[in-house]
Amino acid sequence: AEETTPTEESAPAEETVPTEETVPTEETVPTEETVPTEETVPTEETIPTEETLPTEETVPEKPTIPPDKNPYDRYDFQYNKDNYLVLQNVESYPGVDVSAYQGDIDWKKVAADGVDFAMIRVGYRGYESGIIHQDKSFLRNIEGAQEAGLDVGIYFFSQATTPEEAVREAAQTVAWLEGYEIAYPVVFDWEHVSSANARTANMRDPDILTDCTLAFLQTIEAAGYRPMVYFNRTQSWKYLNLEEVKDYEFWLAAYTQRMNFPYKIKMWQYTNKGTVPGVVGECDINVYFPDL
Secondary structure: OOOOOOOOOOOOOHHHOOOOOOOOOOOOOOOOOOOOOOOOOOOOOOOOOOOOOOOHHHOOOOOOOOOOEOOOOOOOEEEOOOOOEEEOOOOOEEEEEEOHHHOOOOHHHHHHOOOOEEEEEEEEEOOOOOOEEEOOOHHHHHHHHHHOOOEEEEEEEEOOOOHHHHHHHHHHHHHHHOOOOOOOOEEEEEOOOOOOOOOOOOOOOHHHHHHHHHHHHHHHHHOOOOEEEEEEHHHHHHOOOHHHOOOOEEEEEOOOOOOOOOEOOOEEEEEEEEOOOOOOOOEEEEEEOOOO
16 A cells, blocks of 8 residues: 655654664665566466477478489380390390299290299288288299299288288298298289278278388398389379388389380389290280399
């Protein structure tokens, strides 16, 4: 409240006039050090706000840089004397990929026709049961191809729906390859199956397939093999994030005689209706062109 104006009656007598002893000194007067300052009072800047707290935007983003551009075009490939498509003026190698579906193969005839390598299916996951099986012809094919002097690569037909399943597929592949020399890549071959009963029938999220792909490739790489991913054109832009797997080799399935894929690949499956001596019926034919 406002102080009352002293009157004569209420005015202090001389005895009560404060003396030097009772007058507050500098020691008792609050100083700047004891008065809260702006520095000690919490301000809006020091109080955590929603803007300073971690948000989803601060989480590292996935790679967005696309794979390297394809250095080859439709004019760089021509058929050689054995009627296999190869690169002009660049070292490249024709090869086949096979599984139990090709039956009993005469690998000596295959090698004598100018084929340099074979990509052999080691196994697969059942598209309905989800059970992992070894390809029935794997042992016969890998041993026959190597005895005929062909270099060998491997692929696993995946129906993984989670990265954990993909890791198990890769681990089983590594176990089956023990004791064999694998000169070519070990491939993750995930494909949509045209069956309503397929466990992967509704798997359309590219993030899920990309995570599965990386899980398989990283496991193969850790085991000391050269990993590769197989895909067709539709899968490459619709169901797989290529920018996230660009550190690995690409195997493209595109049934045409002219190369027009925009990104760099290492292997091209250019037909699924090829004919090769020693193989009964039609088979896939490829050309491999590693960096030299």
